Amino acid sequence: LAxxxxxxxxxxxxxxxxxxxxxxxxxxxIGAIAGPNGELGCARLALxxxxxxxxxxxxxxxxDLGLTVTIDAIGNVVATRPGTDPRAAAVMxxxxxxxxxxxxxxxxxxxxxxGLEVIETLETLDIATxxxxxxxxxxxxxxxxFAPDMLGSLVYVGGMALEEALDIAxxxxxxxxxxxxxxxxxxxxxxxxAAAAPHAYVELHIEQGPILEDEGxxxxxxxxxxxxxxxELAITGRSAHAGTxxxxxxxxxxxxxxxxxxxxxxxxxxxxxxxxxxxxRIDVRPNLVNVVPAxxxxxxxxxxxxxxxxxxxERALDAEVARLAEAESVSVTSRSxxxxxxxxxxxxxxxxxxxxxxxxxxSTRRLPSGAGHDAQMLARVCPTAMIFTPSVDxxxxxxxxxxxxxxxxxxxxxxxxxxxxxxxVAD
Amino acid sequence: LAxxxxxxxxxxxxxxxxxxxxxxxxxxxIGAIAGPNGELGCARLALxxxxxxxxxxxxxxxxDLGLTVTIDAIGNVVATRPGTDPRAAAVMxxxxxxxxxxxxxxxxxxxxxxGLEVIETLETLDIATxxxxxxxxxxxxxxxxFAPDMLGSLVYVGGMALEEALDIAxxxxxxxxxxxxxxxxxxxxxxxxAAAAPHAYVELHIEQGPILEDEGxxxxxxxxxxxxxxxELAITGRSAHAGTxxxxxxxxxxxxxxxxxxxxxxxxxxxxxxxxxxxxRIDVRPNLVNVVPAxxxxxxxxxxxxxxxxxxxERALDAEVARLAEAESVSVTSRSxxxxxxxxxxxxxxxxxxxxxxxxxxSTRRLPSGAGHDAQMLARVCPTAMIFTPSVDxxxxxxxxxxxxxxxxxxxxxxxxxxxxxxxVAD
Numbered sequence: 001l002a003x004x005x006x007x008x009x010x011x012x013x014x015x016x017x018x019x020x021x022x023x024x025x026x027x028x029x030i031g032a033i034a035g036p037n038g039e040l041g042c043a044r045l046a047l048x049x050x051x052x053x054x055x056x057x058x059x060x061x062x063x064d065l066g067l068t069v070t071i072d073a074i075g076n077v078v079a080t081r082p083g084t085d086p087r088a089a090a091v092m093x094x095x096x097x098x099x100x101x102x103x104x105x106x107x108x109x110x111x112x113x114x115g116l117e118v119i120e121t122l123e124t125l126d127i128a129t130x131x132x133x134x135x136x137x138x139x140x141x142x143x144x145x146f147a148p149d150m151l152g153s154l155v156y157v158g159g160m161a162l163e164e165a166l167d168i169a170x171x172x173x174x175x176x177x178x179x180x181x182x183x184x185x186x187x188x189x190x191x192x193x194a195a196a197a198p199h200a201y202v203e204l205h206i207e208q209g210p211i212l213e214d215e216g217x218x219x220x221x222x223x224x225x226x227x228x229x230x231x232e233l234a235i236t237g238r239s240a241h242a243g244t245x246x247x248x249x250x251x252x253x254x255x256x257x258x259x260x261x262x263x264x265x266x267x268x269x270x271x272x273x274x275x276x277x278x279x280x281r282i283d284v285r286p287n288l289v290n291v292v293p294a295x296x297x298x299x300x301x302x303x304x305x306x307x308x309x310x311x312x313x314e315r316a317l318d319a320e321v322a323r324l325a326e327a328e329s330v331s332v333t334s335r336s337x338x339x340x341x342x343x344x345x346x347x348x349x350x351x352x353x354x355x356x357x358x359x360x361x362x363s364t365r366r367l368p369s370g371a372g373h374d375a376q377m378l379a380r381v382c383p384t385a386m387i388f389t390p391s392v393d394x395x396x397x398x399x400x401x402x403x404x405x406x407x408x409x410x411x412x413x414x415x416x417x418x419x420x421x422x423x424x425v426a427d
Numbered sequence: 428l429a430x431x432x433x434x435x436x437x438x439x440x441x442x443x444x445x446x447x448x449x450x451x452x453x454x455x456x457i458g459a460i461a462g463p464n465g466e467l468g469c470a471r472l473a474l475x476x477x478x479x480x481x482x483x484x485x486x487x488x489x490x491d492l493g494l495t496v497t498i499d500a501i502g503n504v505v506a507t508r509p510g511t512d513p514r515a516a517a518v519m520x521x522x523x524x525x526x527x528x529x530x531x532x533x534x535x536x537x538x539x540x541x542g543l544e545v546i547e548t549l550e551t552l553d554i555a556t557x558x559x560x561x562x563x564x565x566x567x568x569x570x571x572x573f574a575p576d577m578l579g580s581l582v583y584v585g586g587m588a589l590e591e592a593l594d595i596a597x598x599x600x601x602x603x604x605x606x607x608x609x610x611x612x613x614x615x616x617x618x619x620x621a622a623a624a625p626h627a628y629v630e631l632h633i634e635q636g637p638i639l640e641d642e643g644x645x646x647x648x649x650x651x652x653x654x655x656x657x658x659e660l661a662i663t664g665r666s667a668h669a670g671t672x673x674x675x676x677x678x679x680x681x682x683x684x685x686x687x688x689x690x691x692x693x694x695x696x697x698x699x700x701x702x703x704x705x706x707x708r709i710d711v712r713p714n715l716v717n718v719v720p721a722x723x724x725x726x727x728x729x730x731x732x733x734x735x736x737x738x739x740x741e742r743a744l745d746a747e748v749a750r751l752a753e754a755e756s757v758s759v760t761s762r763s764x765x766x767x768x769x770x771x772x773x774x775x776x777x778x779x780x781x782x783x784x785x786x787x788x789x790s791t792r793r794l795p796s797g798a799g800h801d802a803q804m805l806a807r808v809c810p811t812a813m814i815f816t817p818s819v820d821x822x823x824x825x826x827x828x829x830x831x832x833x834x835x836x837x838x839x840x841x842x843x844x845x846x847x848x849x850x851x852v853a854d
Binding site for chain 2: 207208209210211214226228230232239240241242243244245246247249252254255257258259260261262265268269275276277278279280281282283284287288289290291292293299301303337369370371372394396397398
């Protein structure tokens with residue numbers, strides 16, 4: 001704080017909400033798609049031509065601000081504004097600018113452009129910080145074209161070998177990730193994983209859920225990311241005539257699928273409030289009105305912020321599936337589709353976000369993130385926190401995804417003030 | 428019985444099981460399809476070229492026996508062996524020879540060819556009956572190409588106007604039923620509905636279910652046909668992120684679909700033993716592992732031999748659907764796909780079948796039919812009963828459909844002895 005010309009000036013500093021909004025709109029025009037009610041969404045799948053165009057636009061803005069732009073070997077882009085202490089590690093913010101096929105204009109983009117806005121605010125007001133401030137966008141956060149998701153940040157922190165990542169094949173086309181990086185001109189010269197960890201990482205993101213809106217809260221203070229357990233259950237019974245087969249002789253995989261679905265709903269009531277469970281996918285064969293199904297395949301998505309409770313939920317599911325399989329004489333094949341342990345963000349940085357938002361006069365609520373974010377990868381190497389802004393109707397990965405200009409500005413101001421405090425703290 | 432040369436001869440009369448089996452095999456060669464394990468099935472959809480070929484073969488056999496063959500305006504074929512009393516109404520047996528697209532060789536065909544075998548036995552042994560004996564095959568029993576099913580027998584008994592039936596369009600192609608009848612040469616000159624009802628109707632059919640095999644019983648004595656209630660439930664909730672949406676804010680149509688499925692299973696335990704319930708079809712959108720579904724559509728198939736209980740089941744389903752819709756804040760649109768009241772066969776004719784089978788030394792079991800049959804249409808106009816033979820593994824509408832030669836012969840002998848008694852009774 002000693003470097004600031006005036007404590008009160010620093011506290012009163014605010015972003016230019018309109019400038020930020022205009023950038024969100026401008027970036028959203030690349031890969032724009034329209035919804036049935038005139039909503040404007042975005043389709044910029046990772047490493048496509050649309051992604052390149054978006055990257056070119058954002059890196060152009062970065063260079064316009066005189067920032068040092070580095071592109072690493074997995075295509076992550078980091079723009080840095082120097083601090084006054086040449087030895088100090090940078091405070092980093094960022095997110096991603098790739099989207100899902102029917103995505104919105106805010107998911108990821110908000111965090112990147114708000115970071116840029118923070119830096120432009122510092123430039124405009126000529127505010128110096130002891131630490132450098134960086135804004136990054138990470139490659140392929142959505143995982144919609146190349147799995148897994150959060151790929152760029154995963155490689156950035158050393159969680160996956162670069163060569164392995166470059167060799168990933170696209171899910172729905174013939175492309176190889178490394179080839180596509182070269183093709184769009186974003187196979188950069190900088191090493192990945194990064195040579196040094198940031199001093200801290202704070203990411204602004206839309207909530208992608210309904211909690212903040214439902215409770216009328218402006219700023220979500222994210223304590224961590226839920227652990228995720230995805231299981232596919234393939235149930236095989238015996239196809240039979242719906243009219244001629246007595247109930248006692250049925251081996252009905254559709255019934256078992258339904259019983260599992262209602263069971264996991266009950267599980268969420270038994271376990272801690274943070275436990276969520278979803279059966280999002282069900283495929284029944286032959287799927288005819290008058291035939292007891294031969295097979296049913298479902299997915300069970302279990303999430304919890306607490307690893308121990310998540311394990312309890314998984315074991316309870318396993319036990320119930322075994323019980324149902326025996327009772328109905330069906331066979332069940334269980335396959336794990338994904339398993340991530342919960343991530344806890346740094347309590348001090350989380351508290352800093354909360355205190356900062358409250359000082360700015362915003363209502364706050366602590367909550368976990370139900371979705372994955374680049375921040376959970378950065379949390380492996382540095383103190384990390386996230387700021388959530390409300391999502392209208394809780395919608396995300398949806399053309400109708402929306403966050404109001406007021407909430408966008410609020411989130412960016414919390415990011416600005418949080419980064420300012422982090423950037424000024426001596427090592 | 429006075430007309431028989433010898434009471435004991437008559438009682439000892441048996442069909443030629445091998446001749447019957449050979450006809451089943453020969454008819455099965457028309458439209459034959461092979462299963463993965465070498466099973467031989469049949470695809471003779473109503474009024475196709477394959478159906479014509481099958482009809483030609485069977486009517487040829489009828490004419491070879493010197494029977495009077497009539498073809499009516501909806502394509503029903505009736506072959507009659509005269510009785511000694513010119514004023515007596517005929518005793519009729521029969522079934523159908525059309526199949527579903529992946530059908531077997533026994534469903535329908537058995538009843539027609541066993542009826543033919545009964546008549547050939549009478550011819551061969553020169554047994555005279557007071558009443559004529561007729562064997563019929565009715566058009567489009569399966570309803571697989573032209574809905575509804577049991578169409579030919581429905582029109583035969585006056586349950587649907589002829590012109591309406593002739594105007595039915597095919598489900599999966601551009602054909603009109605009346606045009607197809609003409610095309611294959613089976614738009615006959617005889618009036619339909621029939622001018623006079625048979626004296627009685629007894630149909631031999633495969634069970635199409637597992638009960639007889641499960642209990643080791645040879646002859647099923649069919650007391651009636653279950654009532655059927657088919658309902659489609661279209662449930663609309665709110666698509667949401669599986670990670671970020673708390674359970675209390677979910678409006679999950681997939682959960683409601685599952686809860687209905689488990690509810691109807693419970694309903695079958697609460698209600699009488701004859702109540703069956705099946706959720707055979709479920710379609711969920713968008714059907715993704717990490718998305719709470721936006722919509723779910725299911726079908727509920729309820730069947731009972733008792734109309735009052737079936738109504739109770741329907742009302743209980745309605746009430747539970749309404750309760751779930753309110754609890755989960757989803758909307759549900761309910762649509763009836765089919766509704767048939769139960770049919771009770773004539774108790775005297777049913778008892779005659781039972782006594783006859785037991786006199787022949789076969790184990791018997793009374794049971795309802797879970798599937799629809801031409802007999803339920805004939806039951807509207809004359810005393811009617813059915814004889815079931817076991818289905819291996821309970822399979823039907825399946826290439827692997829099978830009934831053993833021994834059971835085929837047993838069923839045909841029960842049919843023979845039952846028809847003989849009915850044909851001899853004076854008006």
